[in-house]
Amino acid sequence: MTLLNDIAGRYPQAVSFAAGRPYEGFYDTSSLPRQLRAFEEHLAKEAGLSPDDVRRTFFQYGRTKGVIHELIARHLELDEALTVDTESIVVTTGAQEAMVLVLRALRRDTQDVVLAAAPAYVGFLGATRLVDMSVRPVREGQGGIDLDDLTVQIRRARQEGLRPRACYVVPDFANPSGATMSLEDRQRLVDLAEQEDILLLEDNPYAFFHGGSLRLPTLKALDRSRRVVYFGSFSKTAYAGARIGYVVADQPVTRDGFGAVLFADQLARLKSMLTLNTSTVAQAAIGGFLVENGCSMERATRRVAAVYRRNLGAVLDGLEERFGSRSGFRPANAVSWNSPSGGMFVVVTLPFVADDAALERSAAEFGVLWTPMHHFYGGAAGFHQIRLSFSVLTPEQITEGLDRLASFAATGPRLDP
Amino acid sequence: MTLLNDIAGRYPQAVSFAAGRPYEGFYDTSSLPRQLRAFEEHLAKEAGLSPDDVRRTFFQYGRTKGVIHELIARHLELDEALTVDTESIVVTTGAQEAMVLVLRALRRDTQDVVLAAAPAYVGFLGATRLVDMSVRPVREGQGGIDLDDLTVQIRRARQEGLRPRACYVVPDFANPSGATMSLEDRQRLVDLAEQEDILLLEDNPYAFFHGGSLRLPTLKALDRSRRVVYFGSFSKTAYAGARIGYVVADQPVTRDGFGAVLFADQLARLKSMLTLNTSTVAQAAIGGFLVENGCSMERATRRVAAVYRRNLGAVLDGLEERFGSRSGFRPANAVSWNSPSGGMFVVVTLPFVADDAALERSAAEFGVLWTPMHHFYGGAAGFHQIRLSFSVLTPEQITEGLDRLASFAATGPRLDP
Numbered sequence: 001m002t003l004l005n006d007i008a009g010r011y012p013q014a015v016s017f018a019a020g021r022p023y024e025g026f027y028d029t030s031s032l033p034r035q036l037r038a039f040e041e042h043l044a045k046e047a048g049l050s051p052d053d054v055r056r057t058f059f060q061y062g063r064t065k066g067v068i069h070e071l072i073a074r075h076l077e078l079d080e081a082l083t084v085d086t087e088s089i090v091v092t093t094g095a096q097e098a099m100v101l102v103l104r105a106l107r108r109d110t111q112d113v114v115l116a117a118a119p120a121y122v123g124f125l126g127a128t129r130l131v132d133m134s135v136r137p138v139r140e141g142q143g144g145i146d147l148d149d150l151t152v153q154i155r156r157a158r159q160e161g162l163r164p165r166a167c168y169v170v171p172d173f174a175n176p177s178g179a180t181m182s183l184e185d186r187q188r189l190v191d192l193a194e195q196e197d198i199l200l201l202e203d204n205p206y207a208f209f210h211g212g213s214l215r216l217p218t219l220k221a222l223d224r225s226r227r228v229v230y231f232g233s234f235s236k237t238a239y240a241g242a243r244i245g246y247v248v249a250d251q252p253v254t255r256d257g258f259g260a261v262l263f264a265d266q267l268a269r270l271k272s273m274l275t276l277n278t279s280t281v282a283q284a285a286i287g288g289f290l291v292e293n294g295c296s297m298e299r300a301t302r303r304v305a306a307v308y309r310r311n312l313g314a315v316l317d318g319l320e321e322r323f324g325s326r327s328g329f330r331p332a333n334a335v336s337w338n339s340p341s342g343g344m345f346v347v348v349t350l351p352f353v354a355d356d357a358a359l360e361r362s363a364a365e366f367g368v369l370w371t372p373m374h375h376f377y378g379g380a381a382g383f384h385q386i387r388l389s390f391s392v393l394t395p396e397q398i399t400e401g402l403d404r405l406a407s408f409a410a411t412g413p414r415l416d417p
Numbered sequence: 418m419t420l421l422n423d424i425a426g427r428y429p430q431a432v433s434f435a436a437g438r439p440y441e442g443f444y445d446t447s448s449l450p451r452q453l454r455a456f457e458e459h460l461a462k463e464a465g466l467s468p469d470d471v472r473r474t475f476f477q478y479g480r481t482k483g484v485i486h487e488l489i490a491r492h493l494e495l496d497e498a499l500t501v502d503t504e505s506i507v508v509t510t511g512a513q514e515a516m517v518l519v520l521r522a523l524r525r526d527t528q529d530v531v532l533a534a535a536p537a538y539v540g541f542l543g544a545t546r547l548v549d550m551s552v553r554p555v556r557e558g559q560g561g562i563d564l565d566d567l568t569v570q571i572r573r574a575r576q577e578g579l580r581p582r583a584c585y586v587v588p589d590f591a592n593p594s595g596a597t598m599s600l601e602d603r604q605r606l607v608d609l610a611e612q613e614d615i616l617l618l619e620d621n622p623y624a625f626f627h628g629g630s631l632r633l634p635t636l637k638a639l640d641r642s643r644r645v646v647y648f649g650s651f652s653k654t655a656y657a658g659a660r661i662g663y664v665v666a667d668q669p670v671t672r673d674g675f676g677a678v679l680f681a682d683q684l685a686r687l688k689s690m691l692t693l694n695t696s697t698v699a700q701a702a703i704g705g706f707l708v709e710n711g712c713s714m715e716r717a718t719r720r721v722a723a724v725y726r727r728n729l730g731a732v733l734d735g736l737e738e739r740f741g742s743r744s745g746f747r748p749a750n751a752v753s754w755n756s757p758s759g760g761m762f763v764v765v766t767l768p769f770v771a772d773d774a775a776l777e778r779s780a781a782e783f784g785v786l787w788t789p790m791h792h793f794y795g796g797a798a799g800f801h802q803i804r805l806s807f808s809v810l811t812p813e814q815i816t817e818g819l820d821r822l823a824s825f826a827a828t829g830p831r832l833d834p
Binding site: 029032037 | 474475517547553675692693
């Protein structure tokens with residue numbers, strides 16, 4: 001992604017559909033002291049801590065599994081109808097640290113591999129590289145991960161002498177594809193994990209940014225046999241800078257000298273070697289955010305979800321206007337796109353190669369940036385696809401950006417002499 | 418350490434020389450809003466950021482290498498007479514994350530090993546386990562790491578076909594031994610690193626807690642050939658909960674496709690796969706702490722350093738009174754101890770095995786806790802030694818605790834039937 005940042009830096013006037021950053025319009029530094037105080041009061045009044053213990057919670061080395069686990073459990077109950085053992089929650093330095101911990105725990109040697117839909121979130125691929133764990137790609141369609149191909153890939157890996165330990169899935173509005181799994185597929189996936197004896201690593205950063213339709217249950221809510229390890233993040237729902245995420249890991253595992261413990265305890269032991277505990281100051285800030293919103297992130301994200309919904313509509317309508325069957329764009333239907341029902345991303349397919357060189361040309365000659373999809377396929381596919389991210393744009397910028405994109409698309413591939 | 422926490426939990430009335438936690442008497446939650454505001458003003462006035470960029474710094478995904486690097490550079494200039502390139506600083510989730518990043522970067526395969534004085538800080542040993550890197554122990558004396566043995570161990574490792582990449586050192590008041598290196602040894606160590614082509618990983622969490630004597634220069638200050646990677650931590654100087662540390666890594670390295678970059682940039686790339694960036698809220702809190710103290714941690718730690726100095730004196734005087742040659746303790750000189758010139762730890766040698774079973778007896782029958790030193794030797798040595806930590810105790814607790822320790826020591830080893 002360094003190359004993409006470099007291009008973005010060289011064309012500051014370009015409209016950028018490349019930045020996947022959350023919307024910034026509601027940031028307010030005066031919220032921090034208020035939320036820290038709200039968490040302090042929560043500790044004193046609700047949790048019944050002494051003044052010394054309150055101060056200790058803010059400043060001293062803390063509980064490895066975190067100090068806002070009870071507030072997180074309340075949020076999961078309220079917003080996801082998920083009842084979890086608070087001891088199965090590990091609060092982490094963003095969901096990214098949670099992924100690293102889980103993969104590090106699952107990877108005993110090079111025979112242990114993990115599966116993921118291709119295209120995949122680059123942060124997950126980065127975590128696998130950090131712990132030297134191989135990823136086996138699984139096909140993805142409009143409805144998310146292809147379950148038949150998942151079975152094929154699991155069995156193929158086993159035939160090669162490998163141990164497929166888990167499959168990484170983003171069931172709602174995946175990054176980068178925007179795909180959402182049907183209820184039927186969610187149920188089938190949970191059953192498949194049980195049959196094939198693998199874990200599911202469910203990542204759920206975008207669920208509240210639905211297009212207004214009924215939300216489907218998480219995999220964790222359908223999980224009857226503790227097959228699902230659930231990653232949560234406050235980066236999109238509160239703010240990313242805090243770096244507060246968590247993992248729910250309620251699987252029973254055996255730990256030498258301790259007998260049966262929760263997978264969360266095994267993760268905590270690894271965390272004690274990695275970051276000791278998640279910043280208490282950052283936990284307190286997010287804890288106060290939760291308290292202020294009665295632990296409902298659905299409620300907390302209402303304003304920003306409306307922004308994303310408006311922008312998603314503007315992008316989809318704008319694409320139809322410029323490239324749809326009645327748009328006059330020639331050749332007709334040469335440009336296609338998916339229609340996610342929520343989230344922060346739309347994928348557009350172009351009739352020519354849209355790689356880093358094409359992006360450079362798009363930026364220099366047309367003033368519009370986007371992300372080449374091949375980066376999410378590890379460079380193995382997606383060469384005609386681009387990801388449009390619209391989270392930080394205004395409707396006016398979207399209009400202007402799509403006009404520029406249409407001009408770029410109309411020029412077709414540049415033929416080098 | 419779980420076992421030790423367990424014992425501590427079962428004997429809440431015991432005087433604990435086991436807890437290595439920082440002193441808690443100056444914690445004050447009202448400092449947080451004030452320090453956040455101080456950092457905000459610093460960004461606006463000194464760094465010249467626009468209001469939007471200030472808000473972005475607090476809430477958005479941030480610079481991988483951190484946002485308080487310039488304040489840290491000022492602190493190093495002021496307190497350590499160290500002039501460092503601000504681009505060589507990576508702000509991390511405590512020094513613990515910095516250790517993991519550095520070791521992960523140095524470990525290409527199982528041939529890469531790291532050296533460390535035994536006994537060693539358990540956090541460092543944990544980081545090596547997390548990245549699957551072998552540690553070669555080096556002898557330690559009253560003056561810190563034994564340089565002759567270091568040369569022997571480096572050469573022995575090479576003879577075994579291994580690649581010794583670095584040696585981990587705490588030159589001032591090491592944890593657990595309390596040992597401090599002489600100026601001459603510091604110079605020799607830096608030269609030796611150059612001759613033997615290894616890096617030095619210098620960890621410096623306790624330097625301000627000197628006994629009032631002149632401070633010696635850090636290894637980094639003596640480093641003329643960029644052999645020293647320097648770990649800094651605000652856990653003992655500000656507060657541990659924030660989880661803010663950093664690494665200075667100004668070594669030139671080659672990175673594929675980027676030519677020569679700083680080692681810090683290679684670490685940042687790994688960090689982008691581990692935690693993305695260090696919590697901006699926590700960085701802002703510590704940034705404000707630095708601003709309030711004019712970036713001098715020597716000044717910021719004056720009060721707490723006086724507490725540690727008083728307690729170190731109370732422990733050393735108390736040991737002399739109870740076990741010294743004129744104390745009447747029999748057999749005379751059976752109990753010995755070192756005399757660190759600062760820091761948070763004293764090591765006592767007992768005339769019998771002081772392991773976890775002895776600790777249990779000490780807790781149950783005498784009401785005093787300490788840490789068996791064999792834990793810091795990976796269970797290979799130190800069976801007659803105990804670490805006394807005095808950072809959270811009052812002088813009265815120290816007196817009472819040492820009385821109890823004397824009673825325990827007087828009973829000698831328990832002979833099982």
